[in-house]
Every structure is written in C-alpha cells, then in structure tokens.
Amino acid sequence: MAKIKVNQETCIGCGSCASICPASFKMINGKAKEIKASVAKITCEKEAAEACPVNAISVTE
Numbered sequence: 001m002a003k004i005k006v007n008q009e010t011c012i013g014c015g016s017c018a019s020i021c022p023a024s025f026k027m028i029n030g031k032a033k034e035i036k037a038s039v040a041k042i043t044c045e046k047e048a049a050e051a052c053p054v055n056a057i058s059v060t061e
C-alpha cells in the first residue's frame with residue numbers, strides 16, 4: 001500500500017504527472033490531483049513524482 005499526495009500549493013500545473021501516470025493523477029482547474037489517496041501497488045506513481053519539476057508529489061510506502 002502506498003499513499004499518494006499532490007501538494008496543490010506547490011504544483012505549477014505542467015501536466016507531466018497526469019501524462020506519465022493517468023491512472024493516478026488528473027488535472028483539475030490547472031492543478032494536478034491524485035485520483036485515489038492510496039494505491040495497493042506502485043506502478044507509474046514514483047516515475048511521475050520524479051518527473052515533477054517542483055517535487056509536489058509524495059509517494060509514501
């Protein structure tokens with residue numbers, strides 16, 4: 001189980017996370033939002049977090 005969280009104050013709305021990992025991130029009003037607060041198994045979420053230019057995504061196992 002891993003917790004997924006986007007810091008919406010830090011997010012600059014670049015869209016990378018939603019493009020890399022659409023199963024877990026979507027864009028709402030120009031900001032990314034996690035689709036679920038947690039996932040049973042990490043797939044693309046870490047890659048999306050690493051791609052975020054402002055480190056707004058946390059993935060906690």
Ligand code: SF4
Nearest residue numbers: 011012014015017052
């Ligand atoms: S990659 Fe980071 S800055 Fe870009 S939309 Fe996602 S959370 Fe926001």
